[in-house]
Amino acid sequence: MGNVTIKDIARICGVGVSxxxxxxNNHPDINQETKDMIMQAIEQNNxxxxxxxxNLKRTDAKAIAVLVKGISNPLFNRMIKVIxxxxxxxxxxxxxxxxxxxxxxxxxAIELEKEKRLRGIVFxxxxxxxxxxxxxxxxxxxxxSTIKLEEKDGRQEYAxxxxxxxxxxxxxxxxxxxxxxxxIAVIGSRKDDESIGWLRLQGYRRxxxxxxxxxxxxxxxxxxxxxxxxxxxxxxxxxDQLLKKGTAFTALFAMSDRMAVxxxxxxxxxxxxxxxxxxxxGFDGMDVAQYYNPSITTIRQPVEEMAEATIRMLLELxxxxxxxxxxxxxxxxxxxxxVRNITE
Amino acid sequence: MGNVTIKDIARICGVGVSxxxxxxNNHPDINQETKDMIMQAIEQNNxxxxxxxxNLKRTDAKAIAVLVKGISNPLFNRMIKVIxxxxxxxxxxxxxxxxxxxxxxxxxAIELEKEKRLRGIVFxxxxxxxxxxxxxxxxxxxxxSTIKLEEKDGRQEYAxxxxxxxxxxxxxxxxxxxxxxxxIAVIGSRKDDESIGWLRLQGYRRxxxxxxxxxxxxxxxxxxxxxxxxxxxxxxxxxDQLLKKGTAFTALFAMSDRMAVxxxxxxxxxxxxxxxxxxxxGFDGMDVAQYYNPSITTIRQPVEEMAEATIRMLLELxxxxxxxxxxxxxxxxxxxxxVRNITE
Numbered sequence: 152m153g154n155v156t157i158k159d160i161a162r163i164c165g166v167g168v169s170x171x172x173x174x175x176n177n178h179p180d181i182n183q184e185t186k187d188m189i190m191q192a193i194e195q196n197n198x199x200x201x202x203x204x205x206n207l208k209r210t211d212a213k214a215i216a217v218l219v220k221g222i223s224n225p226l227f228n229r230m231i232k233v234i235x236x237x238x239x240x241x242x243x244x245x246x247x248x249x250x251x252x253x254x255x256x257x258x259x260a261i262e263l264e265k266e267k268r269l270r271g272i273v274f275x276x277x278x279x280x281x282x283x284x285x286x287x288x289x290x291x292x293x294x295x296s297t298i299k300l301e302e303k304d305g306r307q308e309y310a311x312x313x314x315x316x317x318x319x320x321x322x323x324x325x326x327x328x329x330x331x332x333x334x335i336a337v338i339g340s341r342k343d344d345e346s347i348g349w350l351r352l353q354g355y356r357r358x359x360x361x362x363x364x365x366x367x368x369x370x371x372x373x374x375x376x377x378x379x380x381x382x383x384x385x386x387x388x389x390x391d392q393l394l395k396k397g398t399a400f401t402a403l404f405a406m407s408d409r410m411a412v413x414x415x416x417x418x419x420x421x422x423x424x425x426x427x428x429x430x431x432x433g434f435d436g437m438d439v440a441q442y443y444n445p446s447i448t449t450i451r452q453p454v455e456e457m458a459e460a461t462i463r464m465l466l467e468l469x470x471x472x473x474x475x476x477x478x479x480x481x482x483x484x485x486x487x488x489x490v491r492n493i494t495e
Numbered sequence: 496m497g498n499v500t501i502k503d504i505a506r507i508c509g510v511g512v513s514x515x516x517x518x519x520n521n522h523p524d525i526n527q528e529t530k531d532m533i534m535q536a537i538e539q540n541n542x543x544x545x546x547x548x549x550n551l552k553r554t555d556a557k558a559i560a561v562l563v564k565g566i567s568n569p570l571f572n573r574m575i576k577v578i579x580x581x582x583x584x585x586x587x588x589x590x591x592x593x594x595x596x597x598x599x600x601x602x603x604a605i606e607l608e609k610e611k612r613l614r615g616i617v618f619x620x621x622x623x624x625x626x627x628x629x630x631x632x633x634x635x636x637x638x639x640s641t642i643k644l645e646e647k648d649g650r651q652e653y654a655x656x657x658x659x660x661x662x663x664x665x666x667x668x669x670x671x672x673x674x675x676x677x678x679i680a681v682i683g684s685r686k687d688d689e690s691i692g693w694l695r696l697q698g699y700r701r702x703x704x705x706x707x708x709x710x711x712x713x714x715x716x717x718x719x720x721x722x723x724x725x726x727x728x729x730x731x732x733x734x735d736q737l738l739k740k741g742t743a744f745t746a747l748f749a750m751s752d753r754m755a756v757x758x759x760x761x762x763x764x765x766x767x768x769x770x771x772x773x774x775x776x777g778f779d780g781m782d783v784a785q786y787y788n789p790s791i792t793t794i795r796q797p798v799e800e801m802a803e804a805t806i807r808m809l810l811e812l813x814x815x816x817x818x819x820x821x822x823x824x825x826x827x828x829x830x831x832x833x834v835r836n837i838t839e
Contacts, residue, residue: 197602197628197629197632225569225572228569228572231593232593235593246590247591247592247593248591249575249576249579249591382782383782383783383785383786384782387786412783412786412787413786415786415788416785416786416787416788416790419788438726438727438728439727439756439783441727441760442727442731442756442757442759442760443756443760443787443788444759444760444763444787444788444789446760
């Protein structure tokens with residue numbers, strides 16, 4: 152059968168075209184049996200609705216763009232899945248666009264905005280330290296997700312959804328301090344990071360300060376440009392270097408679970424044991440932290456809830472039902488098998 | 496500064512509009528210093544090209560769609576990255592569309608094809624057992640990637656890029672057999688899988704057959720509908736059940752590295768040791784196999800090369816420079832620390 156039309160389906164089912172149309176559009180005024188029969192015929196005959204009314208609607212379709220920075224972050228996959236489900240329900244098309252590490256996401260957004268159907272933008276991840284001047288060039292609503300822009304004077308001009316990276320990082324480092332650790336190595340992001348990596352490093356510094364432990368810059372590892380940030384490889388290489396240098400430490404805080412996995416492997420390859428000789432903690436709450444051997448203590452970010460809040464906030468902004476707000480989600484410390492209390 | 500125009504940039508730099516245009520378009524007929532100055536002014540003034548010629552070109556843009564089945568597969572992220580780079584170079588726009596497990600990707604494709612700009616489609620992953628009748632409704636070129644459609648009479652109507660899942664699976668099971676294992680458990684996909692999972696199970700059966708080992712159906716674990724296929728959780732739960740039942744086995748083949756990680760964790764949680772008591776192998780060649788403790792023996796799929804071949808093949812089909820072909824890539828057995836020779 153070539154190109155099946157709505158008339159063919161109506162003929163096959165012995166009903167009128169309008170009944171087929173009602174079945175497809177979930178119209179309440181049709182009985183379930185008839186509807187099931189029609190839907191089955193549609194499926195069996197591979198009928199794809201293609202009438203002009205639908206095409207008209209299509210050209211008219213509203214779209215939302217999600218700009219994803221850092222495609223290799225599996226957390227984002229889980230978030231995109233949630234965003235897709237909600238946009239679909241709300242009858243928006245979704246434009247997914249990945250942004251390279253060396254691309255500027257705001258420039259990409261300004262370019263994308265020219266797409267006539269675009270009603271709003273989600274920025275997912277990225278190094279968010281853009282000038283307000285540049286952000287002002289985006290004239291449709293947008294939400295920053297898993298990132299936050301520090302605004303002068305405490306204004307809240309830009310909508311954002313995130314955890315409090317400083318506080319959560321402080322929490323997990325404090326957990327290490329409570330377990331008696333004082334020489335705590337940290338594997339962060341790039342040295343010039345002004346985003347997540349910088350915030351998490353502030354949390355590290357604050358926790359040490361509160362415990363009157365001097366910060367030893369030797370224990371702070373930045374990931375060089377030849378290694379992907381937050382990757383297992385980066386965690387491995389940085390820890391390997393630290394151990395080769397012979398720098399003394401009893402605990403290590405990796406700013407992502409993937410880096411924590413690499414760090415554990417480097418320690419094990421050097422003949423070290425976890426947590427007997429070295430305690431290791433991560434950040435994010437990915438499944439690999441749970442299933443690693445040993446399982447890795449981490450901060451779980453509630454990414455599904457954050458994704459839902461992101462798209463709901465954007466829809467409210469599009470419908471002018473709300474003003475820009477900063478929503479901060481609470482992380483959760485998940486205890487694994489990777490930390491030892493060295494005072495016991 | 497409000498909306499910056501090309502005239503503003505020309506004025507700021509003290510050059511003509513055509514010079515700015517040449518700088519932006521990488522025209523050879525402009526000296527490097529002038530070009531640098533112009534590009535700097537563009538950057539500093541947040542100028543975004545917005546002239547009508549460019550807009551015209553935009554409406555006219557050609558696009559390629561990538562339909563991704565199984566968003567949580569990190570291998571696909573690496574492949575999309577490669578596909579993005581090449582399409583960008585070749586001046587195609589990329590439409591990324593995720594397909595839910597319960598959505599039919601061919602229906603999604605037929606719907607997408609109505610987008611006027613679409614020149615070709617890549618199907619990435621999925622359970623590919625579609626009727627040819629339905630596939631014939633797609634009238635633009637498409638390539639199946641990491642999947643292959645078994646065609647009757649050995650015809651090659653559909654372009655595809657994949658590894659030989661039967662052969663590679665046979666290879667890794669044979670490796671276990673060579674190491675003396677006879678009771679080899681396998682963690683696969685859904686029981687009714689007609690795609691990758693089915694092919695890899697064929698490879699398992701063939702290897703046993705070649706070594707005259709009877710297949711014990713008790714050792715074949717299918718993942719039930721409440722667990723995500725190929726996930727760490729599925730690997731954990733299936734192995735946990737196997738161990739609780741007391742089924743005897745000395746080795747386990749998980750059809751993905753992520754399931755192998757879950758399997759290892761379940762064995763360890765049951766007090767078992769790897770590889771002393773249980774040998775474990777995976778499939779895919781992901782970084783988690785390399786960094787797990789112990790590192791996991793696996794089959795590496797050359798996904799970056801496969802991604803490049805996918806998009807190149809599609810471009811050739813679009814330009815009518817070639818016919819549909821099946822390209823089969825060779826996997827590579829990567830030895831980890833997770834297999835013991837039990838004959839020694």
